[in-house]
Amino acid sequence: MRTVDPVKHEAKRREILDAAGRCFARKGFQGATISNICAEAKISPGHLYHYFASKEAIVGAIAEVGLEANVELLARIMAKPDAIAALVAEVRHPKDQREKTGQVLLLDMLVEAGRNPAMAGILQEHSRKLQTLLADFIRKGQARGQIDPGLDPEVAAGIVLCVGDGMRALALRNPEVDMGKSLDTLKILLSRFLTPQKP
Amino acid sequence: MRTVDPVKHEAKRREILDAAGRCFARKGFQGATISNICAEAKISPGHLYHYFASKEAIVGAIAEVGLEANVELLARIMAKPDAIAALVAEVRHPKDQREKTGQVLLLDMLVEAGRNPAMAGILQEHSRKLQTLLADFIRKGQARGQIDPGLDPEVAAGIVLCVGDGMRALALRNPEVDMGKSLDTLKILLSRFLTPQKP
DNA sequence: AACTTGCTAGACCTATCATTCTCATTTAGA
DNA sequence: TCTAAATGAGAATGATAGGTCTAGCAAGTT
Numbered sequence: 001m002r003t004v005d006p007v008k009h010e011a012k013r014r015e016i017l018d019a020a021g022r023c024f025a026r027k028g029f030q031g032a033t034i035s036n037i038c039a040e041a042k043i044s045p046g047h048l049y050h051y052f053a054s055k056e057a058i059v060g061a062i063a064e065v066g067l068e069a070n071v072e073l074l075a076r077i078m079a080k081p082d083a084i085a086a087l088v089a090e091v092r093h094p095k096d097q098r099e100k101t102g103q104v105l106l107l108d109m110l111v112e113a114g115r116n117p118a119m120a121g122i123l124q125e126h127s128r129k130l131q132t133l134l135a136d137f138i139r140k141g142q143a144r145g146q147i148d149p150g151l152d153p154e155v156a157a158g159i160v161l162c163v164g165d166g167m168r169a170l171a172l173r174n175p176e177v178d179m180g181k182s183l184d185t186l187k188i189l190l191s192r193f194l195t196p197q198k199p
Numbered sequence: 200m201r202t203v204d205p206v207k208h209e210a211k212r213r214e215i216l217d218a219a220g221r222c223f224a225r226k227g228f229q230g231a232t233i234s235n236i237c238a239e240a241k242i243s244p245g246h247l248y249h250y251f252a253s254k255e256a257i258v259g260a261i262a263e264v265g266l267e268a269n270v271e272l273l274a275r276i277m278a279k280p281d282a283i284a285a286l287v288a289e290v291r292h293p294k295d296q297r298e299k300t301g302q303v304l305l306l307d308m309l310v311e312a313g314r315n316p317a318m319a320g321i322l323q324e325h326s327r328k329l330q331t332l333l334a335d336f337i338r339k340g341q342a343r344g345q346i347d348p349g350l351d352p353e354v355a356a357g358i359v360l361c362v363g364d365g366m367r368a369l370a371l372r373n374p375e376v377d378m379g380k381s382l383d384t385l386k387i388l389l390s391r392f393l394t395p396q397k398p
Numbered sequence: 399a400a401c402t403t404g405c406t407a408g409a410c411c412t413a414t415c416a417t418t419c420t421c422a423t424t425t426a427g428a
Numbered sequence: 429t430c431t432a433a434a435t436g437a438g439a440a441t442g443a444t445a446g447g448t449c450t451a452g453c454a455a456g457t458t
Binding site for chain 4: 243
């Protein structure tokens with residue numbers, strides 16, 4: 001009897017997921033079709049459904065890996081010496097293709113989460129992780145006297161997270177924006193927000 | 200010969216637009232269908248096309264009125280004595296139904312602008328107006344010594360605008376967020392960002 | 399080699415979409 | 429009052445969506 005090779009199966013799944021990611025980044029979760037994904041992955045629709053039960057499953061998987069990558073990225077950033085600078089720098093220069101796709105899709109995920117409970121669940125789960133990471137960073141900074149002890153770490157972390165989300169609107173609202181200047185200013189904003197206040 | 204009554208015609212257009220706004224807020228620009236809008240407005244599809252040439256035209260009109268309302272709102276806020284407090288308060292309490300719909304749809308518009316050039320044009324046009332309003336406010340504050348003169352008014356205005364966009368992600372990322380606390384913290388963030396720095 | 403099972407393709411199905419067509423009804427102006 | 433246009437409804441249309449079916453082929457196992 002022939003048996004399924006789990007390694008090959010998983011590799012093919014990844015391939016399809018990558019293709020789907022490119023399609024979603026190009027056209028959005030609702031705009032991209034199964035046909036688009038099949039064409040991009042060079043497989044037939046019948047074949048695709050051996051790997052994913054539905055379009056929704058693909059969307060869910062994409063969101064999962066994208067957001068998980070985000071969590072890992074933030075964890076790495078928080079470990080660096082000048083975390084704020086690293087954070088700001090990362091808004092600008094996504095490292096690899098998957099990170100870039102994740103960035104493009106972030107706003108899409110937020111919008112989708114507003115209507116699709118499955119997406120909302122995934123987003124909230126990962127947001128909790130991100131918020132915890134940031135809050136821990138803030139708490140440590142407070143202990144060292146580098147961050148204003150008057151700030152509630154959880155609340156401040158939530159705000160910083162969403163400020164990051166907002167920055168994705170910069171280029172959309174003004175395509176000619178000077179990203180360098182804007183990110184320098186963002187760095188100032190974050191520094192001033194977190195710095196301990198002198199009486 | 201019978202002539203079209205421009206008043207009635209315009210009233211009906213508004214009615215359809217309101218219905219469309221509710222549908223778009225509920226399902227998004229791509230998710231809402233002509234049938235949905237017709238049902239909500241209680242008219243037939245054939246009839247709808249007497250008032251709008253296409254779905255895209257409806258989307259465009261919705262974006263136009265929503266963003267224009269945003270501009271007027273910001274203009275009113277900037278005229279108030281404590282503009283920062285008024286700005287933060289407005290994130291929380293939209294005045295009327297149309298403002299609320301506009302808020303819900305803002306993220307959708309940003310996402311749509313990333314792919315639909317028509318939407319991108321409308322968004323960018325209104326963003327320019329918003330940025331100018333905010334930049335003027337900052338310039339005046341700088342002249343009065345209330346705002347850090349080291350900040351580039353245009354750049355800072357763009358940042359503040361996008362911070363506002365990001366705040367719309369707060370409840371999406373964490374539905375149990377304490378909005379009161381978060382907005383208090385946002386107010387702190389904005390104050391510290393803009394306040395002149397003592398050497 | 400023969401059999402059994404998984405892999406793959408692409409035609410096919412059903413639903414639904416935006417849009418158009420046809421047709422009935424109402425109403426303003428001659 | 430007569431009539432042409434405005435107003436309205438709803439079936440029809442063509443395109444396309446997500447998802448299924450069938451069947452040939454490939455590859456282990458015996």
